[in-house]
Amino acid sequence: MSTSPSADFSWIQTLPKVCLHDHLDGGLQTQTMIEIAQEIGYELPATDPAALQTWFEEASDSRSLDRYLETFSHTVALTQRPEHLRRVAKEHVLTLAGDGVVYGEVRWAPELHTEGGMNLDEAIEAVADGLMEGMEFVAEHGGRVLVNQLVCAMRQNDRSLEVAQAAVRHRRIGVVGFDLAGPEDGFDCAYHQSALDYVAENFMPVTLHAGEAAGIESIRSALLQGRALRLGHGVRITEDFSYTTVADVDPTGELMPGMNPTDPILQLGQVASWVKDRRITLEVCPCSNLHTDAAYAVHEGKVSQSEFARTIKEHPITLLRDAGFSVAVGPDNRLMSGTSMTREFTELAQNFGYGANEFFELTMNAIEGAFISMDEKQMLTRSVQGPYLKLIQAQSQGQS
Template identity: 55%
Template sequence: MSAQVVTPLFDNAYDEGWIASLPKVCLHDHLDGSLRPQTVIELAAEVGHELPYTDQARLERWFSEAADSRSLARYLQTFEHTVGVMRTAEALERVAREYVVDAAADGIIHGEVRWAPEQHLSEGLDLDAAIHAVERGIVAGESDAADRGHIISIRQIVCAMRQNDCSLEVARAAVRNRSSGVVGFDLAGPELGFSAELHREALDYCARHFLQVTLHAGEADGVESIRQALHEGRAARLGHGVRIVEDLTRRQSHAALADNVARLPHSHDVSLVPATSLYSMGEVAAWVRDRRIPLEICPCSNLQTDAAPRVSDIGATARTGNSSTGWAREYREHPVELLRSLGFAVTINPDNRLMSRTSMTREFLKLAHEFGYEREDFLSVTLIAAESAFLPLDERNDLVDRVLAGYSTSPEVGS
């Protein structure tokens, strides 16, 4: 069983190899968004599911082009083909096993993969049987990775779909299957129009049973969705959360600030002025920042779905709906670095490897090339992720130690 190969994006092979080797912690990855194209083709043939293409390269390109539509609704349509082939226990087990092997090859040492078992019951599986199948695949994948010299731990986050009405049943299944590696609950699917409040019973059930919650919020909807995730869901993390920047107000323009700095008695570089001098925060943003509620940021995915406000427009441009005006189009326009500079607990994640043609390594490479991330920056976001994992304290401490050990033995770039 070979790991999926991500096409290199840069000419400097050593830099890519170095970043690929860094220990990573992944908190936001969808199982049904991470299938190998060839696996989709083979599983589709087994169950008679019709695909747009049966050639691996053309199918991979189709997924990428369909996802790169600036529409979350269109993006989500691509899952009809991945979910459509994950109908049996054997298929779920295979997909989970391959996911773990690919994650290990990506440098991940701990990951929390999410998926919605309610979408995989058409062939007679129930929620528990589906969760157990994925767990068997994860265990087998961890063993495969260990045989290749990679120690990796993967846990499940069980999702309920916002547009459906079975979230309480899914939450109960998640709690029942803690011993099968389930560590959290999520609400996925269309965010706009399907508030967390609609799933209060499920969220209350998770709270009563002390099951950790991370909710998709601040991706396809704005600050109010984040507020509900915190209030109704008691979310310990925010899935994406990137639109928290809509709760920022710019104190003065960058040009005005530069002019004011130039008038000071001594010369100052405006680029060194703290971001907190440029923006004030609303109550939701301040709450999230001050309490270090982790943001599960997925930059490549955000660019595809118009989820990330363009950093130059933040705090100054009125935002209405999913207008193309004001949305980040290039990686450098994504507000990920602004969020870090403001003190938010930012983690970096791929979201959907197949649709976004990405990985943790690719995200790290883009951060290096667009924002100049270096060793300490990668270590910082990785430690935040490790400390935010839905694990017991002793396991989180061990994970932090593993991250630090990996960085202590990794050579510097270009050394």
């Protein structure tokens, strides 16, 4: 399917979506930030919502890690009281509903929200209350969305076991998984072995930020030490890719007739093969990946081992899908990247010509990877497939 940038993509917003990689503290609304800042006497870099949005997006796109991290210092400073955490959690659910999301997993790190006196349990309960209020509000207005929590521990801190125990304690109120966030490079999963063992012993599923700020060894550690069922981004899995040629694989030309002998053939190393063959979900967030130099660039169907993707067109998402990986798309940090599921999908439609078929695949991958029961996955599948199949039919008729 070919598209032009001026084509109408308004149909994407109402497509039912499943959102697995979405940070609560990366998705505050600027108006809310200004109101909370006034209430607690906190100084923000701008006092007008539009100017504040621009400040966040510029800081995120500055290629300066210090400026990028500064953005979170503000959102975290504003959410140290239970009523404020509850408010942003409720608003996040409304944002998801407006984005067409029917199932979401929102992640955040309770240990970053204890400076105002909350303990981990109180913080998790405040978010659970806010999510519930949001879901009830959406239902009262004729919509439907289910949002669960993923609880993160910070890699650079030493509270991961405590956080893991708090996560497991709150499974009954919608905590469905555990994650390690924060600086990946230099803070290996092995430093958090006791937390990772604890969640495994309690059969709580794990997704780990890995293969974003560090490479294949970090992914290996997430799989071995972390028993990760999903990878937060995981885009540097491409470090385990190599290429041979048609001539090497098929010197006589009998196996692949018609192929150019110099065409590249992708070969996967052991780690990449495991991720692909075991259907470990890659939670890919294209806009964020450009901001943090996470993904290597693709040129003419081949991925670089040194140059980072600077445009969506260079992002490896299509290469990963074509290679057979289970890819799900997420927004990562809605505020910092000025993004949403709708924007990520729209970028993919504009840059790669994705249509209903591709979005259905991404959504089914997300359902497969979601940390919910098989019964819930089947219900979710039934609820999303109708709109997609209708659209696939309409788009294929439009093309013929």
